Amino acid sequence: xxxxxxxxxxxxxxxxxxxxxxxxxxxxxxxxxxxxxxxxxxxxxxxxxxxxxxxxxxxxxxxxxxxxxxxxxxxxxxxxxxxxxxxxxxxxxxxxxxxxxxxxxxxxxxxxxxxxxxxxxxxxxxxxxxxxxxxxxxxxxxxxxxxxxxxxxxxxxxxxxxxxxxxxxxxxxxxxxxxxxxxxxxxxxxxxxxxxxxxxxxxxxxxxxxxxxxxxxxxxxxxxxxxxxxxxxxxxxxxxxxxxxxxxxxxxxxxxxxxxxxxxxxxxxxxxxxxxxxxxxxxxxxxxxxxxxxxxxxxxxxxxxxxxxxxxxxxxxxxxxxxxxxxxxxxxxxxxxxxxxxxxxxxxxxxxxxxxx
Amino acid sequence: xxxxxxxxxxxxxxxxxxxxxxxxxxxxxxxxxxxxxxxxxxxxxxxxxxxxxxxxxxxxxxxxxxxxxxxxxxxxxxxxxxxxxxxxxxxxxxxxxxxxxxxxxxxxxxxxxxxxxxxxxxxxxxxxxxxxxxxxxxxxxxxxxxxxxxxxxxxxxxxxxxxxxxxxxxxxxxxxxxxxxxxxxxxxxxxxxxxxxxxxxxxxxxxxxxxxxxxxxxxxxxxxxxxxxxxxxxxxxxxxxxxxxxxxxxxxxxxxxxxxxxxxxxxxxxxxxxxxxxxxxxxxxxxxxxxxxxxxxxxxxxxxxxxxxxxxxxxxxxxxxxxxxxxxxxxxxxxxxxxxxxxxxxxxxxxxxxxxxxxxxxxxxxxxxxxxxxxxxxxxxxxxxxxxxxxxxxxxxxxxxxxxxxxxxxxxxxxxxxxxxxxxxxxxxxxxxxxxxxxxxxxxxxxxxxxxxxxxxxxxxxxxxxxxxx
Numbered sequence: 001x002x003x004x005x006x007x008x009x010x011x012x013x014x015x016x017x018x019x020x021x022x023x024x025x026x027x028x029x030x031x032x033x034x035x036x037x038x039x040x041x042x043x044x045x046x047x048x049x050x051x052x053x054x055x056x057x058x059x060x061x062x063x064x065x066x067x068x069x070x071x072x073x074x075x076x077x078x079x080x081x082x083x084x085x086x087x088x089x090x091x092x093x094x095x096x097x098x099x100x101x102x103x104x105x106x107x108x109x110x111x112x113x114x115x116x117x118x119x120x121x122x123x124x125x126x127x128x129x130x131x132x133x134x135x136x137x138x139x140x141x142x143x144x145x146x147x148x149x150x151x152x153x154x155x156x157x158x159x160x161x162x163x164x165x166x167x168x169x170x171x172x173x174x175x176x177x178x179x180x181x182x183x184x185x186x187x188x189x190x191x192x193x194x195x196x197x198x199x200x201x202x203x204x205x206x207x208x209x210x211x212x213x214x215x216x217x218x219x220x221x222x223x224x225x226x227x228x229x230x231x232x233x234x235x236x237x238x239x240x241x242x243x244x245x246x247x248x249x250x251x252x253x254x255x256x257x258x259x260x261x262x263x264x265x266x267x268x269x270x271x272x273x274x275x276x277x278x279x280x281x282x283x284x285x286x287x288x289x290x291x292x293x294x295x296x297x298x299x300x301x302x303x304x305x306x307x308x309x310x311x312x313x314x315x316x317x318x319x320x321x322x323x324x325x326x327x328x329x330x331x332x333x334x335x336x337x338x339x340x341x342x343x344x345x346x347x348x349x350x351x352x353x354x355x356x357x
Numbered sequence: 358x359x360x361x362x363x364x365x366x367x368x369x370x371x372x373x374x375x376x377x378x379x380x381x382x383x384x385x386x387x388x389x390x391x392x393x394x395x396x397x398x399x400x401x402x403x404x405x406x407x408x409x410x411x412x413x414x415x416x417x418x419x420x421x422x423x424x425x426x427x428x429x430x431x432x433x434x435x436x437x438x439x440x441x442x443x444x445x446x447x448x449x450x451x452x453x454x455x456x457x458x459x460x461x462x463x464x465x466x467x468x469x470x471x472x473x474x475x476x477x478x479x480x481x482x483x484x485x486x487x488x489x490x491x492x493x494x495x496x497x498x499x500x501x502x503x504x505x506x507x508x509x510x511x512x513x514x515x516x517x518x519x520x521x522x523x524x525x526x527x528x529x530x531x532x533x534x535x536x537x538x539x540x541x542x543x544x545x546x547x548x549x550x551x552x553x554x555x556x557x558x559x560x561x562x563x564x565x566x567x568x569x570x571x572x573x574x575x576x577x578x579x580x581x582x583x584x585x586x587x588x589x590x591x592x593x594x595x596x597x598x599x600x601x602x603x604x605x606x607x608x609x610x611x612x613x614x615x616x617x618x619x620x621x622x623x624x625x626x627x628x629x630x631x632x633x634x635x636x637x638x639x640x641x642x643x644x645x646x647x648x649x650x651x652x653x654x655x656x657x658x659x660x661x662x663x664x665x666x667x668x669x670x671x672x673x674x675x676x677x678x679x680x681x682x683x684x685x686x687x688x689x690x691x692x693x694x695x696x697x698x699x700x701x702x703x704x705x706x707x708x709x710x711x712x713x714x715x716x717x718x719x720x721x722x723x724x725x726x727x728x729x730x731x732x733x734x735x736x737x738x739x740x741x742x743x744x745x746x747x748x749x750x751x752x753x754x755x756x757x758x759x760x761x762x763x764x765x766x767x768x769x770x771x772x773x774x775x776x777x778x779x780x781x782x783x784x785x786x787x788x789x790x791x792x793x794x795x796x797x798x799x800x801x802x803x804x805x806x807x808x809x810x811x812x813x814x815x816x817x818x819x820x821x822x823x824x825x826x827x
Contacts, residue, residue: 069468072423076464080456082430087453090445090523097434097441098756104435105767109774112424119420120781123788164521166438166758316446317516317525323450331457338465338488345469345476 015318022321023311026088027295029328033084035287037077039193039280044071046194046217048114048141049187051134053213059206060134064118066201069346071118073339075111087324091165091314092298099159099167099299100151103174107147114140142187149186153179156290157236158300161307165299165314178236181228188221189286193279196263200272211267214275218263225260238302242293249292256285361752363764364436367771369737373730374775375429378422380729382463383497383546384553385415386490391580393486397479407577408486409474410794411557416471417785421778423464428771436764440744440754446525447513447532448503455499463492494546501545505538507745508736509606515748524748537602544595548732550588551692552725557581558699560790562718565709573794575709578718582703586696592689597651603739604652604660607746610739612663613672614682615639615648624648624660629683632676637664639679672741681735688728695721 015022044067054060086093097104117137121130157178160168195214202210232239243249259282266275294300299309315321389411396404430452433441441448466485469477473485512531513524526532558581564574604611611617616632616639617624623646630641646656653660663671672678695717702708709715744751 069472072420073461073464073468075423075427076456076460079427079430079460080453082427082434083449083453083456086430086433086441086445087449090442090449093434093445093449094438094441094756097431098436098438098759101435101756101759101763102766104431105770108428108431109770111427112774112778115420115424116778116781119417120785123785164757168758316449319529320446320450320526323526323529324453327450327454327457331454331461335457335461335465338462342465342468345473 027311030084033081035284040074042190042193043197046190051138089314092309095165102171110140110144145187145190146183149183153182158302161301185224188224192217192221196276367768375425380549380552381418383493383549386493438756451499451503459496501542509537511535540598547592554581554585559722562715589692608661609666609671613678616679618662620662620665632679634675678739681731685731
């Protein structure tokens with residue numbers, strides 16, 4: 001067995017590309033995948049979370065079929081994200097998922113039930129059958145969105161870790177005010193995003209209803225976002241250190257506010273595609289801000305900062321990171337091409353046919 | 358119960374349940390490509406009906422495969438944190454490649470496969486079918502590479518000590534083409550194709566027995582029988598190659614597979630038997646010296662037995678490993694026998710008159726499933742006590758901070774969810790099979806002379822009648 005001196009501050013040679021080290025590149029790739037996941041699965045989770053607001057059978061069918069051909073492909077981004085984290089930052093992967101054991105299991109089981117509900121709802125015509133699956137579908141979507149937000153909130157706020165980067169708290173720790181606020185904001189964001197998506201995909205009376213819902217969820221999102229922001233500024237001040245130190249970067253939150261403001265404007269004009277793009281960009285910018293705040297930490301430990309996991313002490317070897325970047329470089333254009341092709345195939349308003357749910 | 362056993366039970370249960378589905382997607386994927394290719398080539402609508410029918414079944418299987426597969430990916434992190442840190446550098450790149458090259462391909466094009474009939478041309482649809490099949494093949498590549506690396510590590514070095522020790526890649530291609538990956542990948546692929554082929558055989562045999570949809574069932578049966586015959590024979594070869602690899606790379610595992618204890622004597626090969634691990638004896642029907650012949654080509658050559666390994670470095674459940682391994686072989690031989698028998702009667706032109714044979718085929722869907730599960734149980738239990746052969750023990754691979762109660766909580770949840778999921782799967786599968794390979798629009802075209810079913814109407818609260826989707 002070959003043995004080598006090995007400390008948390010590694011002393012191997014860091015490779016760089018365009019002046020940025022490879023670990024940071026992989027952090028960017030991981031962030032991009034997570035943003036992709038949030039934008040894509042965000043709209044179908046949001047559509048699920050607002051499902052019970054639609055009352056008529058026909059409306060519910062159309063709403064489900066709007067996401068029908070897409071949700072499965074969207075979920076794959078989660079799988080890619082998990083792989084990207086495991087591959088590039090195995091220490092963070094191990095710490096995060098063993099720490100978030102209970103919320104993550106709830107999240108996973110939510111995902112299963114949601115898929116099951118989508119598949120099974122249309123298989124029997126009885127009203128009780130469909131109603132039951134509608135409730136399962138909606139509740140699962142809400143629980144998934146909330147638990148995603150809860151975990152994000154905890155990653156942003158930091159977890160107590162020991163020197164081996166292992167979580168030392170228990171599951172009640174996760175329900176801190178910041179994380180709960182982030183969870184609600186995530187749900188609101190997805191519901192807004194999903195409502196806009198559905199409005200874009202529907203016609204007639206359902207479309208009018210969804211237009212109203214889009215407006216309401218936008219208000220819901222803005223309110224919860226503002227509360228979360230103020231709470232963070234007041235009680236978790238270190239989370240805004242980055243922007244305070246670098247005023248130039250304030251352009252990012254500013255851009256995001258413009259994006260959010262653009263949503264009701266486009267909704268009013270009836271330009272749903274632009275509204276949808278705005279909400280997608282909002283999600284991306286929100287995650288960019290999170291990334292800037294936490295970087296270089298993947299998992300911060302406020303009680304014991306030395307135990308925190310960074311993109312350096314939690315990363316795979318330079319060789320692996322290099323291989324990963326090559327894989328991403330080959331894979332990303334491929335995935336982008338056929339994802340666009342699939343979305344292009346299913347563009348336009350939903351039409352029910354014999355293959356529909 | 359202690360955390361290690363619970364975590365192992367959880368992993369075995371969730372992966373075993375998951376592994377019902379991906380092999381079916383791979384196998385059905387091949388059948389879909391063949392059928393749709395025949396449809397495009399001949400223009401015969403029979404094949405179109407068949408392919409549409411199997412796409413509906415494929416979609417169901419794929420859906421459950423994804424749902425249960427997402428869990429697998431994160432279970433490494435939740436239950437096996439030390440393992441994840443240890444192998445992340447190696448396992449991770451394979452998993453990332455799998456996500457980006459395989460899953461995205463598969464699920465992206467699946468939407469077109471199911472919902473795109475009217476939106477794309479037949480050629481683009483066929484292209485999508487091929488992409489889905491390729492995606493499912495790729496998805497097996499990376500996971501089998503990662504697992505093979507655990508069996509026969511290569512292209513790495515160890516960095517760090519104790520809790521912080523981990524394997525790092527030194528040579529990517531040596532890691533990918535480690536000594537067992539090619540043999541095992543071929544073995545897994547073919548087993549998966551057999552799972553799909555026997556499912557098609559099984560459903561069509563049932564139709565033939567009930568004299569339903571014969572115009573579609575007979576040609577579909579023949580396509581699947583051809584696939585089953587070719588690949589079950591090929592499997593004999595890859596199986597031999599895999600066993601040969603185990604003999605050279607994992608001697609303790611080989612000894613456990615055949616219940617072989619004494620290193621000095623010649624090693625026997627058992628057809629059926631029982632291992633008494635307490636008295637270190639194996640009884641059963643055997644070919645004397647068979648294992649020696651397999652390994653060295655000499656019936657009297659000695660083969661290292663279990664006694665050559667320290668008790669804490671050999672599998673503890675020798676009898677289970679032995680039984681799973683032999684069950685897999687028996688099942689494999691049955692598949693060869695059955696498909697050859699079917700081909701014989703096909704050649705004699707009496708295939709569809711043999712009702713007894715059709716009854717056997719109707720249940721044959723279980724054979725590859727049993728074979729797959731037994732094979733993996735033998736492979737994984739045979740590797741114990743190691744999670745990475747010779748490097749990391751399973752007992753050291755756990756998440757340190759996860760308690761038995763957390764695992765029990767999730768295990769109970771998974772058990773409940775999976776029971777419901779499996780019941781619903783059977784219910785839906787049955788429904789689709791009962792509905793048959795005929796689309797409503799074309800029903801009278803196929804069942805000439807029979808009364809056309811009315812489309813099932815359902816009452817809609819809006820007062821609009823909509824046709825039920827099946």
